[in-house]
Amino acid sequence: MRTSTSEARLRALIDNEAARAGFDAVGVVRPDAIPQAPERLRQFVADGFHGSMDWITETLERRAQPSVLWPEVRSIVVLGMNYGPDHDPRGILAHKGIGAISVYARNRDYHDVIKGRLKDIAGKIVARAGGDVKVFVDTAPVMEKPLAQAAGLGWQGKHTNLVSRNLGSWLFLATIFTTAELEPDEADVDRCGSCRACLDACPTNAFPAPYRIDARRCISYLTIENKGPIPQEFRAAIGNRIYGCDDCLAACPWNKFAKTASEAKLIARDDLREPALADLLTLDDAAFRALFSGSPIKRIGRDRFLRNVLIAAGNSADAGLLCACRDLLSDPSSLVRGAAIWAVARLDADLATSLCVPAIVEETDPDVLAEWRSISSLSKVHA
Template identity: 60%
Template sequence: MPTWTSDHVKTVALEIGFDVCRITTIRPEWLASERLKQFVSAGYHGDMGWMEETLERRLHPNAMWDGARSAIMLGLNYGPDTDPLAVLDKPEQAGISVYAKGRDYHDVIKKRLKRLARSFAEETGEQVKVFVDTAPLMEKPLAEQAGLGWQGKHTNLVSREFGSWMFLGVVLTSAALEEDGAEADHCGSCRACLDVCPTKAFPAPYQLDARRCISYLTIEYDGPIPSEFRKAMGNRIYGCDDCLAVCPWNKFASHSNELKFEAQRYTDAPDLSMLSQLDDEAFRTAYSGSPIKRIKRHKFLRNVLTAIGNSGAKRFVPDVVRLLSDEHPLIRGAAIWALSELAPDQFVIERDQRLPDETDESVRREWQGRAG
């Protein structure tokens, strides 16, 4: 059967639509496993129990598939054409992470990975498996080993060509391909990403405490936003780009040419009042095909109401009062906090009327000012 060289793999990858492709060998030694153990042991994964449950499979690529000999690492640029932090100066608008302003990147990347893997397998007879970041595979250490970039002090991959704006995909194969060299760390003494974090989520360079991370709190975390982080969230309702956006290496990045990542309806800094009025059907329609849809309306409106509480805009009070009667306790609790911030006098009136009939303990704690 025809043999694909590493150079041919890269040529086909670029033709399919990836921006960069490099290759590494699956080696027995794997320092990333110790870092992952320390991360989970310290509890930095928060409520992401699946990280602990799948720990053994995450510890080494061969734990996912013992037949893997090489990893084809693919990168796709999603660099924005405007400053993603500019919205933070517009507190009545919603701040949404750059990666979520278009079609779900998992869908975009997986289709291309499957095209590449299918062609490779059919023409070489080798086995392949494809992975995006939903699988228990540590793709960032593999990407560093392949030379796509290096894991910066914010723990995300940094590229000399694309800065901090790159999606990753992986094709593991049983083929022994010629590998590329690893990328060195070019962060130097810079600590811009660490210093900009609103919630101080980095206990040390190259370490992330997800429990303090706004991306984790707005996307992964299921409960009420902890009181200590609410003010720091500002108007960020889905993810947080601060540590990525301040990376000096972004000056070499270009705007993504990927039309599928262009902003969709409701995602380009929308008005918070408009978002607060989305019922379940409208939410699902608005974010069809978007990663935002996965957090569902109750977590989305929890985030929106936190942003409303931080906005200082009295015009949002009617929206907040309406949501005090929402059927979901997470939304009611967030509305209580937002009202206490925007209209303290009205908060007292509503509390006296509603608290006696409230049966959810977390919501009662919000009324009583005892939220965690």
């Protein structure tokens, strides 16, 4: 297809403005370029791999086909922003008294950082070409990863995330839907080959097969999307990961080509790089909100976050955290109380056993009672 002069100029403007806004990759795709995506998404849901993320099922049709989300769309601009770290984030896992926060969340909320820049680019598209635009950053029912592959930004690796030859696995994705006609780019091809480094790196075996993920087993899901207690079978494997998990991303060999992201571009939070569990265990709601103002972590709320920190404390083998964990046994949140029981039992099994009987008499929440009763059952087995 021959590109008109006006289309070429519009594309040049988009490329220039994207680079000016800090994006590292840009491509264009037609809205009908991912015909295989609907069936893959339906299978993901049919297998129950979405867990409690009901918003996926509720937006299934719009998510599967961009033209259902917005019938007027003619072209989709897909943009990628590198957030590659200057170190291997898995190194912190050996320091059990420190909370491991996923690399992307150690910066200001990327939704806020990126959306304003997208709107600026979108406004220039309208000024040049007229028509209408819509911008999306992760929160809308848009399948960014298959669209990004179709637009030539990279390919969906065996860990289901996008991999770029130039930027590795560290990419934020965003889209601009436009009524303007633009020449699409060529799709990228899969370059994973026989490598399975990302699959083998997963602490909880969340990949039932290459290119398939069971979110219910994924630490990112368990610590962020999951609203209830973390299942017993995954707690030890979580280690000191208190928000998300970077293991499969960090293991990707293509990261050798990744560039370290500019801290100025992402607005880095140095105070979230190596937070001490001892400090995090004392957070009340006001302190939590103050600490995580402007951070994506704020959206899960203090109770879910403290649940995660308590699991990490229980895995730390640090008796110095015992008092703080014990104090949280009487927390107003049942989610926090339940996690505190597990943490105390891991740090001092005898203490947990001694607290069990009176606690069972007073507790009313079924999940917390189940935690106490599991301690009681264990004590009887070992008696």
